[in-house]
Amino acid sequence: MSGALPQSDGEDANIPASCRVCGARRFGICKALKSSELLRLSASTRRRKIEHGDTISFEEDEVVEYANIVEGAVKLTKILKDGRQQIVGLQFAPEFIGKPFSEMTTVSVEAATDVEICVFPKAEFERMLHQEPNFEHRLLEQTLTQLDDARSWMVTLGRKTAQEKVASFLVLLANNLGRLNTSGSNMISFTLPLKRADIADFLGLTIETVSRQMTRLRKDKLIDIQRNLDVTILDMRRLKDLADGN
Amino acid sequence: MSGALPQSDGEDANIPASCRVCGARRFGICKALKSSELLRLSASTRRRKIEHGDTISFEEDEVVEYANIVEGAVKLTKILKDGRQQIVGLQFAPEFIGKPFSEMTTVSVEAATDVEICVFPKAEFERMLHQEPNFEHRLLEQTLTQLDDARSWMVTLGRKTAQEKVASFLVLLANNLGRLNTSGSNMISFTLPLKRADIADFLGLTIETVSRQMTRLRKDKLIDIQRNLDVTILDMRRLKDLADGN
DNA sequence: CGCGAAATTGACTATATTCAAAGCTAGTGG
DNA sequence: CCACTAGCTTTGAATATAGTCAATTTCGCG
Numbered sequence: 433m434s435g436a437l438p439q440s441d442g443e444d445a446n447i448p449a450s451c452r453v454c455g456a457r458r459f460g461i462c463k464a465l466k467s468s469e470l471l472r473l474s475a476s477t478r479r480r481k482i483e484h485g486d487t488i489s490f491e492e493d494e495v496v497e498y499a500n501i502v503e504g505a506v507k508l509t510k511i512l513k514d515g516r517q518q519i520v521g522l523q524f525a526p527e528f529i530g531k532p533f534s535e536m537t538t539v540s541v542e543a544a545t546d547v548e549i550c551v552f553p554k555a556e557f558e559r560m561l562h563q564e565p566n567f568e569h570r571l572l573e574q575t576l577t578q579l580d581d582a583r584s585w586m587v588t589l590g591r592k593t594a595q596e597k598v599a600s601f602l603v604l605l606a607n608n609l610g611r612l613n614t615s616g617s618n619m620i621s622f623t624l625p626l627k628r629a630d631i632a633d634f635l636g637l638t639i640e641t642v643s644r645q646m647t648r649l650r651k652d653k654l655i656d657i658q659r660n661l662d663v664t665i666l667d668m669r670r671l672k673d674l675a676d677g678n
Numbered sequence: 679m680s681g682a683l684p685q686s687d688g689e690d691a692n693i694p695a696s697c698r699v700c701g702a703r704r705f706g707i708c709k710a711l712k713s714s715e716l717l718r719l720s721a722s723t724r725r726r727k728i729e730h731g732d733t734i735s736f737e738e739d740e741v742v743e744y745a746n747i748v749e750g751a752v753k754l755t756k757i758l759k760d761g762r763q764q765i766v767g768l769q770f771a772p773e774f775i776g777k778p779f780s781e782m783t784t785v786s787v788e789a790a791t792d793v794e795i796c797v798f799p800k801a802e803f804e805r806m807l808h809q810e811p812n813f814e815h816r817l818l819e820q821t822l823t824q825l826d827d828a829r830s831w832m833v834t835l836g837r838k839t840a841q842e843k844v845a846s847f848l849v850l851l852a853n854n855l856g857r858l859n860t861s862g863s864n865m866i867s868f869t870l871p872l873k874r875a876d877i878a879d880f881l882g883l884t885i886e887t888v889s890r891q892m893t894r895l896r897k898d899k900l901i902d903i904q905r906n907l908d909v910t911i912l913d914m915r916r917l918k919d920l921a922d923g924n
Numbered sequence: 925c926g927c928g929a930a931a932t933t934g935a936c937t938a939t940a941t942t943c944a945a946a947g948c949t950a951g952t953g954g
Numbered sequence: 955c956c957a958c959t960a961g962c963t964t965t966g967a968a969t970a971t972a973g974t975c976a977a978t979t980t981c982g983c984g
Contacts, residue, residue, distance in 0.1 A: 510829065512923035516837045520829040531826075533819060538826050565811040572818045573779060579821060580777075580784050582828040583756065583766040589835040590882025591762045594972065628931060636836025641972055643932055659981070660931065677758040840940065874963065887940055889964055905949070906963065 448474035456500040456550065460526035461574060464566035476556045481548050488529070488541040488549070495537055498530035498557050504547035505609075505625045508539040509633065519634040521582065522625075524608050528574055532558065544625040589636045592677060597635040598645040599675040602655065606665055613664060620668060624661040694720040702746040702796065706772035707820060710812035722802045727794050734775070734787040734795070741783055744776030744803050750793035751855075751871045754785040755879065765880040767828065768871075770854050774820055778804065790871040835882045838923060843881040844891040845921040848901065852911055859910060866914060870907045 446467045447457070451474055456462045462470060479502065482488060488499075491510060501523060508521035520539060523529065529549065531537050561568045588600045606620045613619035624631075628639045635642065649655045654671050656664040665671055692713045693703070697720055702708045708716060725748065728734055734745075737756060747769060754767035766785060769775065775795070777783050807814045834846045852866045859865035870877075874885045881888065895901045900917050902910045911917055 508829070510833045512833065512837060514923055516923060518833040518836045520832045531822065533822070539829065565814065568811065568818060569814060572814060572821060575818060575821045575825060576777065576779070579825045579828060582825060582832065583754070583785065586766045586828065586832055586835055587756045587758065587764040589832055590764045591758060633836075638973055639931080640933085640974080644972090647932075677760055677762060884941060885963080886942080886965085890940090893964070 446471060450474060450477075450479065450550070454500075454502055454526065454550065456502065456526035456528075458526075460500050461528050461567060461570040462500065464570040465560075465564065469560070469564060469567075473552065473556065473560055477550050477552050479548060480551055481546070482543040484543055484546045486543050488543060488547075489537055491537060491540040493537050495531055495534055496554055497551050498528065498532065498554065499549040499551045501525040501527050501529060502548040502550050504543065504545040506547055507542050507544045507626070507630065507634070509542060510539055517633045518636065519630060521578065521585075522604070522608075522634070528571065532561065532571065544630070592675075594635075594637055594641050595645050595648065596675060596677055597637060598631075598642060598649065599654075599671050601631060601635055602649075602663065602665065603668075603672055603675045605663070606668065610665070618668065620665045622663055624663055627661075692717060696720060696723075696725065696796075700746075700748055700772070700796065702748065702772035702774075704772075706746055707774050707813060707816040708746070710816040711806075711810065715806070715810060715813075719798065719802065719806055723796050723798050725794060726797055727792070728789040730789055730792045732789050734789060734793075735783055737783060737786040739783050741777055741780055741800060743797050743800055744774065744778065745795040745797045747771045747773050747775060748794040748796050750789065750791040752793055753788050753790045753872070753876065753880075755788060756785055763879045764882065765876060767824065767831075768850070768854075768880070774817065778807065778817065790876070840881075840883055840887050841891050841894065842921060842923055843883060844877075844888060844895065845900075845917050847877060847881055848895075848909065848911065849914075849918055849921045851909070852914065856911070864914065866911045868909055870909055873907075 447470050451457045451462065451470055454460075454462070457470070462473075465473065480499075482504075488506065503525055505522060505524045506529065507519050508523065509517055509519050511517045522544065529541055561571065588597055592600060605622055605624070609622040609625070610620040611622065613621045626634065628642050631637075632639045632642045646655075646657065649671075650657060654665070654667050654674070656666055658664075693716050697703045697708065697716055700706075700708070703716070708719075711719065726745075728750075734752065749771055751768060751770045752775065753765050754769065755763055755765050757763045768790065775787055807817065834843055838846060851868055851870070855868040855871070856866040857868065859867045872880065874888050877883075878885045878888045892901075892903065895917075896903060900911070900913050900920070902912055904910075
């Protein structure tokens, strides 16, 4: 059946059905795989849906599988013994989740929105990495990007004011989730994938401080918020300047 | 000549002389190279000494070469336009410096101590990565470790008090530079590779706050400091607990 | 409509910053 | 060898920013 139909995108007709619409195949690590390899890997993968708020794996869990995010956003968190928490990363489709070549994870992974992931068993994934240098190369590139992101965020955590932190957060989301507003102007809209408590944990602030800064940005006409979670950025230029400390 | 002598460590006698005593060969990315490959790579490398305080490469420089740290410690920094600065990483021998597969760097690299590095030209290094999957694998492992380190430090920056930050910094140094004190007790000593201003930039604090917390740790008999830069940790257990927020 | 969770707002407090002054330390030259 | 300087570091006092605690308001959902 698949062989008879013309492929709209001109790609190999043999790629697995579940991969065909998967962003990870086009922009994630699976891009490095040939169709035959994709087919083989997909034989041992499975899709899993995770509800918003559920934990995918706990800090210091044993590593037993890896995954690509197919849909949604996840947060990576670390906690101190007394409960203080820090979100150390937000990841969106089609990024890779997991800590290859390790026995233990060092972060908790939690679904920030409703999430769909494509799960690889540890052994099969690592075999694939070993056999296909391009695959590992791709993973290296993603890891380098994540390292860059982490270091940029360190500047936010260490050196920015509460106001600048909140602005930085909104700019980050706009870049990852933002859609041009239907009104046709250059306003950008998105739905917050995190509640205030999580935003606070991401920014190293308290809920109250986040709330106050949001209010201030609203009063300054940089953003608009509807029902606590739908954000419209009214002036991206000024918001970016604020985020960058100008 | 080299062939006639028995090798004390039983290793291939053909490794380049400069690599023979280099920590990167045993613990860094060069560990992944066979002696023939090491020989080839070393043909295009050169050693360079950099004085404490000198900048090795600037943020947003074009990437033209990579390097291994042979001796000493370097700091990776990012700055905001108004001059606020954040150190986003400290690296010690035999770690790798550089941003592979990129046009531009995203951090400044500066010698924290007097430093010796082993420089690879961009093209040759990337060719080696491409030809030798083990080499790239090793780089991936180092990058994953750096990502982990960065994320751990994000907790320090976002969620710890000034006191805990300074304790965390001292524990970090003890792990990387510490030597058991000559007195034979379980005290650990090292020389600070950073002055107060840099420590402040690493911890997201001011000079004065760092100084006050150091004084407090000294008064609490957790550490001792001689001549502003020689630190002895008197009670590692308590210092670690403090750093971890217990 | 009414309930519980989440977010906002207000008043007060604490922690770290800022500004200012004085103390060390290492290196230089008399 | 000592005095002097320049650059760091420490210390102190006042201030500001974000945190804490508490009260309301808003939102989402049965």
